[in-house]
Each structure stands twice: as structure tokens, then as C-alpha cells.
Amino acid sequence: xxxxxxxxxxxxxxxxxxxxxxxxxxxxxxxxxxxxxxxxxxxxxxxxxxxxxxxxxxxxxxxxxxxxxxxxxxxxxxxxxxxxxxxxxxxxxxxxxxxxxxxxxxxxxxxxxxxxxxxxxxxxxxxxxxxxxxxxxxxxxxxxxxxxxxxxxxxxxxxxxxxxxxxxxxxxxxxxxxxxxxxxxxxxxxxxxxxxxxxxxxxxxxxxxxxxxxxxxxxxxxxxxxxxxxxxxxxxxxxxxxxxxxxxxxxxxxxxxxxxxxxxxxxxxxxxxxxxxxxxxxxxxxxxxxxxxxxxxxxxxxxxxxxxxxxxxxxxxxxxxxxxxxxxxxxxxxxxxxxxxxxxxxxxxxxxxxxxxxxxxxxxxxxxxxxxx
Ligand code: 0XW
Ligand code: MG
Numbered sequence: 001x002x003x004x005x006x007x008x009x010x011x012x013x014x015x016x017x018x019x020x021x022x023x024x025x026x027x028x029x030x031x032x033x034x035x036x037x038x039x040x041x042x043x044x045x046x047x048x049x050x051x052x053x054x055x056x057x058x059x060x061x062x063x064x065x066x067x068x069x070x071x072x073x074x075x076x077x078x079x080x081x082x083x084x085x086x087x088x089x090x091x092x093x094x095x096x097x098x099x100x101x102x103x104x105x106x107x108x109x110x111x112x113x114x115x116x117x118x119x120x121x122x123x124x125x126x127x128x129x130x131x132x133x134x135x136x137x138x139x140x141x142x143x144x145x146x147x148x149x150x151x152x153x154x155x156x157x158x159x160x161x162x163x164x165x166x167x168x169x170x171x172x173x174x175x176x177x178x179x180x181x182x183x184x185x186x187x188x189x190x191x192x193x194x195x196x197x198x199x200x201x202x203x204x205x206x207x208x209x210x211x212x213x214x215x216x217x218x219x220x221x222x223x224x225x226x227x228x229x230x231x232x233x234x235x236x237x238x239x240x241x242x243x244x245x246x247x248x249x250x251x252x253x254x255x256x257x258x259x260x261x262x263x264x265x266x267x268x269x270x271x272x273x274x275x276x277x278x279x280x281x282x283x284x285x286x287x288x289x290x291x292x293x294x295x296x297x298x299x300x301x302x303x304x305x306x307x308x309x310x311x312x313x314x315x316x317x318x319x320x321x322x323x324x325x326x327x328x329x330x331x332x333x334x335x336x337x338x339x340x341x342x343x344x345x346x347x348x349x350x351x352x353x354x355x356x357x358x359x360x361x362x363x364x365x366x367x368x369x370x371x372x373x
Contacts, residue, residue, distance in 0.1 A: 006043035006119065008084050010373040011076040011108070013069060014038040014365035018054065018301060018330040025143045027170025027201025029057035031329070034299045035065045037072065037104075038334075038365050041111035043084055049115025050360055051107040052303035053271045056326070060199055060298065061246060061272070063103040069369060071104035076372035084112045085119070087277045102249075102274035109275025110307050110356075117355030124310040124356055125349060128280055135346045136312035139164035139195065139294070139322045144171065147183035154184040161344035164193045164322050166222070169210075170201015177202075178213045185217040195321075197222035197267070200246055204234050211238035222267055223247065228257075235262045243267055243292075243321075250274075251282055258289050265292035265321055270307055272298075279311060286319060296324035301332055302339035306356040309340050309347050323347055335359050 019033035036054035043049075058064040078097035079090055090112055094105045113124050125131035140162045142153045154165055167184050169177040181196055188194060196219050202210065207224040222243040225234055235242050245267030248254050257263040266286065273279045279295075286293040295312040297304045305325045312323035325340055325347060333339035338352030338359060350357030 004045055006045055006047065006083060006085065007081050008041060008079050009044045010042040010371065011080065012040040012042070012362075012368040013072050013076065013370035014040070015065075015069065015369050016301065016365050018299060018326065018332050020329045021331050022329050023143055023145075024056075024141065024329045026057070026060060026168050026199045027144065028059040028199060031056045031299065036300050037065060037068045037107055038303065039072065039107040039111045040362055041084060041108065041115055043115060047115050047118050049084065049111040049113070049118065049355065050303050050358070051109065051111030051114065052300050052307075053103045053107040054298065054300035054304065054326075055103065056299035063101070067101070068104045068107070071098055071101040072107065073370055074098050075101070075104055075108060076370065079108060080372060084115050087112055091274070091277055103271040106271040106273070106275035109277050110270070110303070113276045113307070114355035118353070121354050123349070123354060124276065124307065125313050128276065128311060128314045131310070131313035131349065132316060133313055135348045136295070136309055137164060137317070137320060137322045138162070138324060138342050138345060138347050139166050139193075140328070140342075141166045141168060142184065144168045145180070147176070147179040150180045151183040151187050155187050158187075158189050158192055163191055163345050164195070166195045166197050168199070169196050170198030174202070174206045174209055178210055181210070181214050181217055181219065185214075185219065194219040195222050195243060196220070197245065198224050200226035204230050204237075207234055208237050211240050215239055220265065228253065231257075232260065232262055241265065245269070248272070251278065251285065254282055255285060258285075258291055263291065267294050267296070267321070269297045270295070270304065270311065276307060276311065283311060283315060287316065290319065292319045292321050294321035294324065296322070299326040301327060302334040302350075302358055303356060303360075305340045306350050306358055309349055310356065312347075313349055334364055
């Protein structure tokens, strides 16, 4: 454990292409080659913390990977010289230097958590209050495809031990979605959970149609429509649990959706919320209100994956909708030994050391896109 009071001395920003190796398509777009943004945050004692933020496609949310990096060119200089262990000061300083842009702020925030763990010799899960287990359940995405292929993929995944399937829908004739849902639900083994996620892809009428057509299907509907207003209008008209993902942007929105009994659960993305600091508060709220939540992100590599797993291991299993890894689709590891991976439907906490548990060779990221000191 280091006794000196550190300050942030340098921030290096890298871009890291993570091309989808297998088809991954959502209602708005298919994932091609997202460029992840990696933040290396170095303190006055030379300790390095890593953060990451990566959007899957420009159409799937308001942020995009170029805007993340341009925001970091403003945010990084604002925190140079500040003690990285003073997380609230780091976040308020970022808020005062740039409004919004939570996906960029998250990369710096996560890097601070990793660095603090390394300075204290503790895992991020310990810093988050302590992990309940050393592993977290995961869910696997079946992209938008024909009912036959969706059925085959759902069967294959269950053989591999996956017990939570997220079937993508939307962006096509509603009959095809209904057929794919029924095909997948027909092959679900007992205990396998089905979530149908349209990433904002249906109209209210379409969502009502699907819920009526799939009355006998045990499933949840994730972000069926684009806006909060639509979700508020839709909730009393559907028969299936409503999971809020893209509209779960901040604690205020989240708490209102719980008190109004709109959200039966959340698909939470650490970068959309703004990093592990705000996400910890949202997690505590979900535990307090017994609201199921996932702990995942849009895309990215081992760093954001490890952050999601760290947080996921602190969520009671009764409320845990799982963590998620994009590396199943891009197969890139920044830490080939300790990087998080799925085995038999679960992801183990990386154990490569304190912080996020990763051993990162920065060379893998090539030349930095930005250096701030
Ligand atoms: C499955 N995810 C966590 C990753 C994809 O980018 C979309 C997201 C979701 O649930 O919407
Ligand atoms: Mg979702």
C-alpha cells in the first residue's frame, strides 16, 4: 500500500479497433469495426489505471466513438493534478469542464478505480463494497436472424451452458420477430431465461402486437420502444416484464421508472451511466428497491468487460441479470491470460492482480491518439 498522496500526472488515450468476427446485428444496425477508446491514467508515483469506453454502432445510442475521444481531449486536461483517489472531485471536475458525454467520463472514472485498487492492493470488486461471489452469470445475444437460425443458435448456446438468452428483434416485419421469438422459446430448456431486446426498435403498436401474440412465451421485453414516454404509455398495455436499457440514463430517470412501476428491471451500461462511481449508486438503488439489473456495456474489450464483471459480482444473484462480454464476438484480449471470458454460462473475476485484475501491455494499443500531462 502506497503512503504518498498521488496526483494524476498523465493521461494517454488510445483507439483500438474491435471488429465483429461473427454477425452481430441489432434493430438499428449491424456491428462492423467499432474503435474502442482506452484511457491509461498515470499518477505521480507511476501507478497506471486503465479505463475503456466503446459504442457498438453509431446508430444504437446518442454517443459515438469519435465523440468519446474528442470529449476526452477536453476532460483529460481538467483532471491533471487532481488526486485520482478523490473520485467525487474527479467526477465533479469533469462535470464542470464538460456537460453530458458520460461515455467519455466513464473511461476516466474506471481508470481511477483500477488505479486506486492497484495503490491499495485491492480488487475493484472489494472497493465496490465486496464481491458476493467470484463469478457472475452472463447472457448471450442471438442477433436478428431467421427463426430457423435463431432456434439453432439458442439450442447451441444452451448446450454450451448459457442460461440467459437475449434475442434481438426490431427493424423488420413484426411477423418475423414473432416467429423468431416462438422458435427460440420452443427450444428453451427449463430454467433458461429469454429476453427480447429491440434496442428501441418497435413502435408502441408493434410492441403490443408482440406481447399479445406471445402470451404463452415466458420472456421479458427490453427497451421495446425508443423513448421514455413510449415506455410509460406502453407498460400498462403489455403482458410481459419491461426491462429498460437505453432509457436508463441516470439515477433520476431510473428512480422515477421504478417508483412509477414502469421498469421491471434494467439493462445497465456502465459507460452510459458515467462510470463505476455513478453506477455504484444505481446498483445500491436497485438492491434497495429489489430491482433486477445487468452490469454490462455496448461493446469493448477486457477493461470494460472486467469493470462489468467486478460490479456484477457485487449484485445479489436474485437481482443479477448478468454481465456481458463483447469479446465473444471480436475475440480480442488485451490480457490474454486474465482477460474475462465465458465458461459454461458464467464469467470469473479476473485475478491478474489488484484493481480490475488485468495485466496490460500498453504496446498492444499502438501509438496513443492523445497524451495529456
Ligand atoms: C447486449 N448489449 C449489452 C450489448 C449490445 O451492444 C447491446 C446491449 C444491449 O443489451 O442492448
Ligand atoms: Mg439492451
